[in-house]
Every structure is written in structure tokens, then in C-alpha cells.
Amino acid sequence: MSTKRAMAYHYSVTCFIYFLLLIPLLATLVYSLCDQWGATILPSGFTFKWYIQLWTDPRFLTALYHSMTLAVGTLILSAVLIVPCVFVVFYYYPKLDTGLNILTLLPFAIPPVVSSVGLLQLYSDYPLLLTGTPWILVGCYVGIALPFIYRAVNNNLRALNVHDLMDAARLLGASSTQAFFKLILPNIRKGLMASLFLSFSFLIGEFVFANLLAGANFETLQVYLYNMQQNSSHFTSALVISYFSITLILTLLATRFNR
Amino acid sequence: MNSVAISHLTKRFTEKTVFSDINLTIQDGEFFTLLGPSGCGKSTLLRCLAGLTQVDNGTIQLGERDITHLAPQKRDIGMVFQSYALFPNLTVRENVAFGLRIQKLDTKQIKQRVDDILALVELGEFAERYPHSLSGGQRQRVALARSLVVRPKMLLLDEPLSALDARIRKHLRQQICAIQRELKLTTVFVTHDQEEALTMSDRIALMNEGKIIQCDPPEKLYIEPSSDFTARFMGQYNVLDADQAQQLFKESYQGSLAIRPESIYVFEDNRQYDERFSEKIAATVKSHQLLGSIIRYQLIANNVELTVDLLNRHAERLFDVGSELSILIDKSAMRHL
């Protein structure tokens, strides 16, 4: 294959695949911006009314608020719980790393539906009545964020010269705890932030736990989206696009932080 | 006959012309070396010969055939890459047999030829190993065997030794030369190491910034540099411009002058010097550097800095920094450029 023909081939393949990936998004975008699009190939009537309707709906704003606080709260908790553990394993007990690694894969290996079976039975009764409250979601979401945070922190620690840094800090009179907060944490901040943003977009997109465990008692964005399916599809399109823009902005922020 | 004729060869990348109007002929069975500093276009020229890079202008002829626009598959050219490019999923034997399989030879014949070539590169016992378990030198020889086994009309070697340590390098150098002579294979060798080029080649093309500066047999290139680039690149020549030459010899000179470091001598009382030599010149030692069998001095003579190589014969003949001495220059070995 000559170089020019090969390049033409590669460009068309890439463009085709990305076009395929874009179609549903583009269609949804157009749908959300037009008045009517039924049984015709082309839409008609450009309008913002669906967006206005959406962003003035108190139920939507509540769901957005729920999702946001839930995600932010979970991430703060996850960071506080996970980062010290990863560091301690890395610095004091490197042999435990394989174990921790397997643990981080657990949420991947067990489908959320399966966990929900157990969670619903375990926490629907006194003394641990958690279903229907955001607290059970917080607990589950820590597991979702775990692999991302673990990967990022572990990679960052590997790139740092942790042992020399800690030794130097201790020679200068700092305790291990002080050294961790003053030295290690600032150095892994960037990678940690990037992983938090990434987890954020995953948490915002979580539906299974949110629907099965909390449901209508604590409606998140995804559950709201699901419950709106009887509404006009133009309205749900505006909702999908709004949701997707939020994720997009966060992904962009995450890549910024990654640099 | 597998001679190569390159004429008016030009290669541009979008923003940069790598070389333009290169003309070269390489004889059948010749060991031809492309020598030059990093980035001068050696690899690009080699890849053009192999057909891995398209040329913008000019022609390449191999034997009777014009191969300028031929696909690499059809050129009958073997190439050894700097990175070896061994296939990691194949054993040494399968790597070497790769080209023969494509030619659809029968199994017995393939085995015979692979065994023969592995014996030639002294790798018989490694046939069933995977590339990742071989040392650098061994990988290099597998790569060589792989390109030789298909009996190409020409062999291209792109800095095949640069990733190896000095001892293995010397050994492989001899092995490559021996194999090349035995097979009488037209070979183009790329290197930026002038010593490698001098010891291995029948002829060397010295390149700089996409131009061929000089193309001669090694002895001639070393002894009769035709430009100050050659003089500087080949063995540490002292290149003096007209002013410096005048300052040094107190005579007027035109054009620049190249003096090899080993053609400068330290004056010894009990020796006779004939008219080949210049007058005695006083000099001061600025620094010295031990290079095994020779010692390389930086001297200042008449405010001109000179590099001088002396044989490392007696311990007592080591001049300390700052010591004063007299030097003589073999004028017959000087080159006017």
C-alpha cells in the first residue's frame, strides 16, 4: 500500500468510527433544540424552551443537587479513607500491595445488581436501616471511586522518591504524619485531583445503586432522568445534553489536571 | 551484477529538505559506508534505498533494474535495523525462517538454510530461544541472519553496532566484515563512528547536512581530506585558518591548513630531523588525556591551540600540565585545504 493511499484509508476509518460514535449525541442535541421532530427525517422549529423548562423544574434542580452533594461528599470521604491507606501500603507494607490491588478490582468484578441483592437484604432493617437514604449510596460509591484513586495515587507515589523524601523530612525533625501532610500530599495532589474528577463523572452517571437502593426517597440525576421517560422526548433530550455537558466539562478539567 | 546507481536523489519532509541531488555509485560486492554526524540524513538515504521512504526526485538503480518506485517487498534488499526489529512472538529459528516461509520454500529446505545461516553467525544453539532472552549482540546477529538468509542482492545496515558495548562491537565488526567478504554482498553501512567506518569499509561517503562532502576509500579520506569538515570529522585534525597558520609558522599562508595530531612531534635532543620537519616551536602543555596506547595533549604554541597525539611509551615521558617543550611538525603530512 502506498503511503498516500494508506493515510487516506486510516483517515476514513477513524472518521467513520468517530462519526458512528457521534450520531446519537448529535441527534440528541438537535432533538433538544427543536420544537418538533416526529416521523420526518429533518427537525423543525428551533427553540430553547426545553432547556428553560428543565432548568426551572424544581424536581430537576433537587435531583442535580442530590447528585452533586452525593458525589462530592463521597469523593471527600473516599480521598480521606483511601489515600492514607495507599500510602501506608506503599511505604510501610509493600507486600500488601497485591492484596490491595485485588481489592480494588472487586467492584469491577461484581456487577452492581449483584451487590444490590445483598445490600437490600442486609440494610433494610433495624439496626442498619440504610436503604432509601443517601448513606448507603455513599458506602457503595466509595467502592466505585476506589480503583481510580488507588491507581492515580499509586502511580504518583511510584514516580516520587517516597523513601528518600520521608527520610529527609524525618532527619529535619518532622514526624511521619507531618511529612505525609506537608510533603507527600502536595506532591501527589495533581494526580489525585485528576482521579477525583474522573470518579466524579462515573458517580454522576451511576444508576443501578441509585435506583435500587435509594429510589424515589433520594432522587439523583440518573433516577430523575429515568423517571422522566414518559415526558416529551425533546425534554429528555435537553436533560441528556445538560447531563452530558456537565460530564464533558469535568472530563476536560480532569485532563487539564493530568498535565 | 548488483551495483547500485543513485542519481539526483532528493527527499523532502513537509518543512525540511533532508537531501537534494545525491549522486552515488556503489560497486558490486563493495562494502560502502555512509558516515556523518547525527541528523545528516544517513538513515533517510538508507530507507530510500530500501523503499521504506518515498523519494521526491531522482532514481535508484540496482543492477539492471530501476527500483525507485518499487515496493520494499520486491526489491531483494536486506536490512538490519538499529533496534534489530526482531519479531518478539517468534523464536530465533522462526524469525530467521520468516522470509523463506513467504517464498514458500519446502520445510526441509528452510530448515537447511536456517541451520546454515545460524551456524555462520554462531547462533546454532540459540535456535529455539525467544528474542527477549538473548543479549544485544546475539539479537544483532539474529537480525543479520534473518536478512541474509533470503540471499538479498544488497544488504543495508543502519548503525547496527551502536547499541552494543565496545568489546562485542569489535568482535561483531570483524564478523560482519568476514561474512560480507565471504558472500561478496553489496553492502551499505551507516554509522556516525569514524573508527568503525575506517576499519570496515571499502569506500566511505562522508555526509553532512544532506550533502556528500567526500567519497573515497578510507586511507584517502583520512590522509587527504578535501575540506575542513572532513579534516575535523576524521581523526581530530588540527584545522588552522590562514591567520592561525601564519601565527604558528611565522610565514604567510593562503587558505586553511590541516595537521593530523600524530604528525606533530616533541623535539628530542639525540635525534636527527630532516627537511620534512618545520622549525622548532616552543609550546606549553594545557591539558592531557590518556587514550590507551596514546596520550592526547592540548598544547599552546604561538597562541595557537594544537592537539598532539604521542605514543604512550615511557612513564617518564609524560608531560605535566604547564610544562614547556618544543615541537616539530611534519610538513609533508600537512594538507592545504
Next chain:
Amino acid sequence: MNNRLCRPFLVFIPFFIILGLFQLAPLVWVVINSFINNDGHWSLANYQQVVSSPFYRQAFTHSFLVSIFSAVAGLLIATIGCASLRHMQGKIRNIMIAFTNMTSNFAGVPLAFAFIIVLGFNGAITLILRKWGWINSFDLYGTQGLSVVYTYFQIPLAMLLLYPAFDALKVDWEEAASLLGASHRYYWQHIALPVLSPALLGTFIILLANGLGTYATAYTLTSGNYNLVTVRIANLVAGDLFLQPNLAAAISVILMSLLIFITCVNQWLVKRSYHVY
């Protein structure tokens, strides 16, 4: 000394409490209760019920059909895509990778909505295709439709997982192969694909697990009417009719066992394919 080594251990306690409560405990509950029948006794009744019921067998068949199809299709498209993406200029490539990253997030409920708009009964693409006479009826809410939607979300995930593996392919190899007379195709068959095979197999497993575990997309798209394993499980623990958590547990255990079995086969295949280190 002792104190110094023990104190760091304290940070594990809250971490393990959370992980234990919300990851391990439910798993343990599922495994144990799958062996307990309606009367509260140890028994295999739940498993017997699953295996003997055509309805549940159909759920497994559907789940595997859709997952295997989408994993294979996604892997194929992603492989072709990654091979071409590598030849793009640096800038374009980075934008495309970022975009892939983004679309890999586009799953579940919003994705299902988007597909209803595009490929639903009155969707724009459905209308175009029908007008051109390419399809008579496309059922987005059946096996066909789910396979397409699943493939859609598998592609970006597969590309993200595969793309780094393509870096292992050296340009030199193809050049060396071509000088030895190999065509582009021969090179792909004998060098590139074997070198990529561990990554391809690994990605396939992740895609398969991803497909089998997917619930939101199918649930939204078909309102739970299409018979899938995850839909069955969810219905048995949170449906409107009578709940049978222990039966759901048995189905879950079968699903996970199948996944583990496939992963083992896969590991064995990876071991048998070549390994560099």
C-alpha cells in the same frame, strides 16, 4: 519500634469497615443465601429452580448472546480503529482519545434515550434507513437493538483499553517484514495480531463482563421487558411482585461463576500465547 509499625495500621480500620460493609458483606450474603431455601434450610433448591426454568435459562442465553456479540463487534471495530488512530497526527489523535474517554462515560439511561431518538420506531436514522429500503423493521427493543446499543458503549471502552497495547507494535517490525517480502496482511496475521493477542483477550473479558453486568441500559430501553440476567435479578429483589432474594442470589452466583470460568479459560489462552517477559 513496635509502636512505629503498628500505628500506620490504624488507617486501614475505617477503610476496611466501609469496604467490608458495602463490598464484602453483600457478596458473602449472596453466596450464603443462595444455598438457603424458602423454609430457611440449606438446600440447592434455588439452583435447581434456575436450571430447570426455561425462563431463567432464556435470560442467560439472551445475556450471553448480546454480551458476546457486542464484545466481539466492539473489539473488532476498536482494533481497526486503534490501528488507524495510531497513524493520525499527534494533535488530532489526542483530541480523539479525549473524545473516546468522554463517550466511554456515555452509557446507561442517557444512552438508551439517545438511541430511542435515533433508532427508535420514529427515530431519524430508522426513517432514513427505511426510506432507502435498507431495513423493513428494526426492533430497537429486542435482541437486535440491544446488540447495537451494547456495541456502541463497548467501542470506546475497548479503544481505551486497547490503544496503549498498540504502542507495543514497533514500526520497525512492519518495515522489516516488508523487506523480507511480507504483505501488509501477512504481517498482521503473523506478527501484529499474535503480539496483540494477550491484550485482545484481556479486553474481550472485560467487555464481556461489562456486557453481562449491564442493567441500566437494557432496563431503560425495554422497561425491563427483555429477559436478561441482570433484569431478572433486579426484579426478584426490587420488583413489584413477590420478592425472592435467595433466588436472585443463586442467579447472581451462577453469573459470577460463569464469569470466573471464562476468565480462567482466558488466562490459560493468554499463557499459551507468546509472552515477552
